[in-house]
Amino acid sequence: MAELEVIPENPVEQFLRMERIPHIWCAGCGIGTSVNCFARALIESKVDLDKVAIVSGIGxxxxxxxxxxxxxxxxxxxxxxxxxxxxxxxxPKLKVIVYSGDGDLFAIGGNHFIHAARRNLDLVIICVNNLIYAMTGGQVAPTTPISALSSTTPYGCYEPPFNLPQLAEAAGATYVARWTTFHVRQLARSMKEALNKEGFSFIEIISPCPTLYQRRNRMGDGLDAMKFYKQRSKIRNGAPTSEVAFDINSDIIVGKFVDRTRPTLLGTMHHQLxxxxxxxxxxxxxxxxx
Amino acid sequence: MTADPKGVLTGIHFLDGDFACAEGCLAAGARFAAGYPITPSTEVVERFAQRIPLVGGTFIQMEDELAASIAIQGAVWAGAKAFTVTSGPGFSLMMEHIGYAAMTETPCVFVNVQRGGPSTGLPTLPAQADMMQARWGSHGDYEIIALSPSSPQECFDLTIRAFNLSEQYRTPVLLMMDECVGHMTEKVVIPPAEEIEIYPRRLTNKPPEAFQPYETDGDLVPEMVHAGMGYRFHITGLTHDERGYPAMSPVAQDKLIRRITAKIRNAAERISMREEEGIDGAEVVVVSYGITARVAQRSIELARRKGVRVGKLRLLTVWPFPDWRVREIAKQVKAFVVPELNMGQIAREVERASCGAARTVPVPHAGGTVHRPEQILEAILEAAK
Amino acid sequence: MPLTEIRVAGFGGQGVILAAMIIGKAASIFENGYATLTQAFGPEARGSACSAQVILSDEPILYPYITQPDILIAMSQDAYNRFMPELKPGGTLLIEEDLVRIHDLPNGIRIHGVPATRLAEELGRRLVLNIVMVGFFAAVTKLLQPESLRKAVADSVPAGTEALNLRAFDKGFEYGLMELKSESAESQPVDKWIEGLPH
Structure with a gap:
């Protein structure tokens, strides 16, 4: 406890617009946890913070x-x-990170995701996947597991969801990892690796939405989600992405799945021209x- | 300031409107373009793609028009001058991002080489039927600037003006061409770089601690910064305060929307470009723009030979619409004749602005070609009765 | 010159558009005239028939399209069949005489023929037949100064091919001059191109 007294400020605070806190996220939401990990990754990756740009969609x-x-x-x-x-x-001197949700990146924005991966533009894509459209009130997403309840699938979802790591790898991503918000240290490390890697990197973060997903599907609160992730997550670094799909009650395979090199868009452009x-x-x- | 000579192809050329527009973009300092192929506009980015690696900059063909119309805005915030080009269906897809540019005050240029619509319509044939979409197409309240060239030379000149206006007022500017002007080849004179006036980006001199992205210091147009300059600023399409932070209140909405509309409304007379001729003493004035203005000119000459006193009001700037000028003229004339390649869009504006003081005679045309001069002549003769 | 409407037509690969560009350029850049060129776009323009319209005038050109061409340059049979009916009465017809057979010709049309493809082949490059045609156009219409057309040729063709293209122009031009001479000698120069007549 003595240590806490000599560190008066949370190290993450330097990355936050403190005048905008408190944030809008619900208690038990995983987005804040992911931001904590990201802040740590920024420190550890030693990127020039004045050259970092964060881009988000809606949600x-x-x-x-x-x-x-x-x-x-x-x-x-x-x-x-x-x-x-x-x-x-x-x-090109900017380090550009896209930080957005599953609905934003894979439903309305799905086409852009596969094309950016195909081009292998040097971007880090961080997707907080809460398996639902949360901002608009819990509608089905292209990531919602079969049989899960949402406000627009009141009798259970019957569309198969995307397996995001497989999609990313197939489209051309050079770095693909998945963690849950329980795996804060691994997640921060993956973020750091992605920040230091050239090419299109993709990190999926399985994250609870206690208000709309957990509750409707009787999965408890944020803490229950952590327990669930702890029990059901299996770390399999290097697992073939074709094997990492999950459903509503299955294990969740997490880990770093892809770490490879492909020529980047800017590299091939300069070379060709x-x-x-x-x-x-x-x-x-x-x-x-x- | 004047143009960067690297992008200026000084000389006398024989170019079509699309190519002239591309040269206008380069001369204006555009160093980034994103596009998606669509007839009859693609030649603009084809030429840009050929020229830009020699000048220094980037063209990227995106996966759709939504992507193209927002990629250019990313490029603007990274420091480039940027534009995109499209036609009918693509213009519809770009609407959301015209709104985003208006809301975030991102200076950029959208070129629409108009073709017949609705839907896929007439891909290879002209129309001017997107004029109201240009004004009102994105949701919410905003003002827009839209220019309409009548020749390849004007495609060059007005493209430069479009960039300058977008920088001066920090607003998206639309260049509303049409298939006929876009695919028409004529002499285009490109002056030396030092004779091309360029409105520079309104970058701030303030240090980061004193800078707020939407603070205007009494002016209506805020200063800008670019990503990577160390300002750590925030931009959002949500209603925002001076800090650029979301502000979900009627007060913030009122303040922001009043300012972004006022910055263009208050400057409308300065923004407006018109060609006027023979208006004093006229009994009928023909209001036209784009390709139709050329056909109308022939009709005006034919009518004058028949003894009708006809004036010409050609709109190089269609939006903001010159209400004040139309209102003045309405007091002196019997009627306005408004030929356009649509079923009557700008005619409604003329009618509105004339406040009942003069009659408005639309000369609608569904597009696919231009009016026959006799069609407009007939309307002039009818209006003069 | 008074407002003159010209249609250049042929099939894809003959360089129809370039020929029209050169005429327009010569008038508006290398002489003090005005020129407006338009062309058909879309699938119809990518197939066999290809045409460009150029309007020349001493005054600014207002109406952008041709209505009734004063001159038709037909470089293929298809082009002739399609566009001949719109030629102005008393207008001028220029044909690639090895590729076009004339039929249903109204009275009063002046015809000039040149074996442009063959002449181009004699120069070793079939591709320059359009420039031969432009040279021929220069000689028989006398609408523009040959020198301005030559400048427009040099200004329009790919770098390194100027000399060849100028030879092609001159070849067409000389053929045109000769044709004019022989035309004034013959009473019915048209006969040799008319369908069904022995050639």
Whole structure:
């Protein structure tokens, strides 16, 4: 306890817009936990914080950008990735992180996700997957497990969900990991690795929504979710992503699944243009405004 | 300031409107474009894609128009001048991001080479039927600036003006071309870079601790910063306060929406560009824009030969609409004749602005080609009765 | 010059658009005239028939499309069949004489023919037939200064091919001059292109 007294400030505070706290997230929500991990990853990755830009879409996780004391952009629903694409291409010196939810990134924004992964643009995509549309009141998402109740599947979901790590790998991501909000240390490490890796990185965070998912599906509160994650998560680093799908009551395979190298979009672009245009190619690292 | 010579293809060229627009973008300093192929607008980004690696900058073909219209805004906040180009169906998809640019005050240019609609319509043939969509297409209240060129030369000139206005007022600006002007090839004179006026980005001089993204210091247009400059600022499409933070209150909404509409409304007379001729003493004034203005010019000449006193009001800036000018003219003339390649869009504005002082005679045309000069002539003769 | 409407038509790959571009460029950039070029776009323009319309005038051109061309340059049979009916009475018809057979010709049309493809092949590049055609156009219509058209050719063709294209222009031009001479000697120069007549 003596230690707590000499550290008057939470180390995460330097990354937060404290004037905006308290945040809008519910008690037991996992988004705040993920932000804590992210703050730790920022410190440990030693990235230049003035060159970090956070882009969010719409939804509960979409609010992350607004609480982080970094250059931060709260964009339109589903379009965080194409916004981030413009940011990164116009100033490749920026470290661009997209921080958003499962509905935003994989329903309305699904097409942008696969294309950014295909291009292998140097972005870190952090997806807080709470298995539901939370901001709008608990509707079914493309990640909702079969038979789970939501406000628009009152008799249980009957659409199969995406297996996000498999989707990311198939589309071309160079780094793919999944953790739950129980795995704070592993999650922070994965975030750090992704921040230090070139190419399109994807981290899925299985996170509780006590208000809309847990309660409706009789899964208890935030604490019960932690117990559930602790019991049912199995760490299998390197597991084939085709084997990591989960359903409402099954084990959740977590771990770092993919860590590979592919040429990045900016790399292939410079290479191709230099090859075709030679000295005439006006290669710029920063698209300056005139 | 004047244009960066790297992007300026000074000389006399024989270019179509789409190519001239691309050269206008380069001359204006655009160093980023995102697009999605759609007839009849694609040639703009085809030329940009060919030229930009030689000038220094990036073109990316995105997966759809939603992506293109927001990628350009990411690029703007990273420091580039940026634009996208589309037509009919793509313009519909871009509406949300025109609103985002208006709300976040992101300077950028949207080019719409109009084709016949609704839906897929007439991909290869002209129309001017997106004029009201340009004004009102995104949800919510905002003001917009839209320009309408009548020739490839004006595609070049007005593209530069579109960028300058977008920087000056921090607003999306729409260049409303049409298939005919876009695919029409004529002489285009590109002046030397030092003769091209460029409105620079309104970057702040304030240090980070004194800067707030939407503080205007009494002016109506706030200053900007770019990502990576150390300001750690926040931008949102939600209603926001001076700090850029979401502010979910009627008070914040009122303050913000009044300001972003006022910054354009109050400057409407300065923004508006018109070509006027023969209005004093006219009994009929023809109001037109874009390709239709050229056809209307021939009709005006034919009518004058028949002894009718006809004036010309050509709108190079369609939005903001020059209410004040139409109201003045309405007091002096019998009627306005408004030919356009739609079923009557700007005609409604003319009618509204004339406040009943003069009659409005629309000359609607569903598009696919331009009016026959005789069609407009007939309307002029009818209006002069 | 008074307002002159020209349609250039042929099939894809003949360089129809470039030929029209050169004419427009010569008038508006290398002479003090105005020129407006439009072309058909879309699937119809990617198939066999290809056409471009160019309007020349001493005054700014208002109406963008041609209504009744004064001159038709037909480089294929299809182009002739399709566009001949719209040619203005008393107008001028230029044909690629090896590719176009004339039929249903109204009275009063002036016809000039050139084996543009063959002449281009003699230069070693079939591709330059459109430039041969432009040279021929220069000679027989006298609408524009040959020098401004030559400048427009040099300004429009890919770098490194200027000399070849200028030779093609000159070849067409000389053929046109010769044709004019022989036309003034012959009473019915048209006969040799008319369908069904022995050639």
């Amino acid at each position: 509960c996780t979409g609010r992350v950008a607004g609480y982080l004391k970094l250059d931060s952009f709260h964009t339109t629903h589903g379009r965080a990735i194409p916004f981030a694409t413009g940011l990164k291409l116009a100033n 230099r090859e075709r245009l030679g000295e005439k190619y006006a290669c710029v690292e920063e698209v300056a405004c005139h």
